[in-house]
Amino acid sequence: MGPLSYLAPAKINLYLHITGRRDDGYHLLDSLVGFSDIGDRLTITPADQFSLRIDGPFAKNFTAPDMDASPQSGNLVARAAWAMARATGRANPGVAIHLSKNLPLASGIGGASSDAATTIRGLCQLWRVDPDADFIAPLALSLGADVPVCLRGTAAFMRGIGDVVTPAPAIPAGLGAGMDIVLVNPLVPCPTPGVFRAYAQDQAPFSAPLVADPQWQDSGDFIAALRSTRNDLTAAATATVPAIRTILDALGAMDGCALARLSGSGATCFGLFASPAAAEQAAAKIKTHHPGWWVSHGIIF
Structure with missing residues (x-):
């Protein structure tokens, strides 16, 4: 299989209510989330060893740990790839991932979470893994509170600490396509x-x-x-x-x-x-x- 290319869409919290706080310090949320055709771009190509290449307008803002392709990487793309490899019994993700970073970092639109979710979806396609397999949802949540809703990728209500995701009605179009x-x-x-x-x-x-x-x-x-x-x-x-x-x-x-x-x-x-x-x-x-x-x-x- 050749390279697979994906949009990692920006996540928009259309509203965000804080409804409580757990004893472990995590806040409980109630949010309507939509996605945009503005986003990062990931290309996943089969390879002998795992590698991560980052370019784009905001690549310069990454620190050295964020560029690391090891299992200890600070980058959620690398961490998602290694987590998927472990969950499916692989010693190595065996892909080359190219991330074009078009969204600002730490900007409240889920760039890293969407990148991680897109990595999971792409590896599911490449490895013919059922994206609804039982291990996928907890794996996504382990990477961050926004990753489960980003894995869904369409309008949804997000509650709990991000682990309760339910479909929302489609966001209506204006005068254009959306x-x-x-x-x-x-x-x-x-x-x-x-x-x-x-x-x-x-x-x-x-x-x-x-x-x-x-x-x-x-x-x-x-x-x-x-x-x-x-x-x-x-x-x-x-x-x-x-x-x-x-x-x-x-x-x-x-x-x-x-x-x-x-x-x-x-x-x-x-x-x-x-x-x-x-x-x-x-x-x-x-x-x-x-x-x-x-x-x-x-x-x-």
Whole structure:
């Protein structure tokens, strides 16, 4: 089999409620997650020995442990490959993986988690492993709380510590192939552990679990459902990276922006638009006024 190429889509937390905290310190979440056609790119090629090559706009931000291809690597792609090899009785993953890193690091859109999930899916295809095999879900969770929902790769509700993933209704289209989205990041890392520490220090009350899953029939219903929710980490993330507030204000001021919100623990924010033209114009305007920010636009599904 020749090289297999995959998009590792950006994960967008359309809302994120913190509903509690376990005795072991892990927070309990309630989130609606969508995915975008904006993402990293992985190519997996059969090989005698495992190797990992990284390039792309954000490859320079990786540290030496993140470039390591050993089982002790700090990179979730390598760790996912070695975990899959162990789970399937292989001494070595036996693939060469090429990761084109297009998403900013530590940016709240699940880049590393999506890369890991895409590695799992790709190896399942290459090795003819059932992606619903019993060992896959716990293996994904062992790599990180966002990996199980990224393994699903379509709109889903994520609860517990990320281990409870259930399907969500399809995200409705705007005027194009999907609802249009603009992603903006100030290129300032916003590591998740630090944001959760800031959230805990604020001693904010936990959100009550939703009585029922949000439902929608069209884009108007969808936006209305989202407006009844929030991202509970916004204040903590903004305290960590103040530029988040500037980004949210900039997105909210754009013509055609139906909703502007922080994704995950940040610092990436998103704006939802009903038309490709409005999203494209907003992205171009923000890039012009803030050339030091990362800005991208696409669709969300």
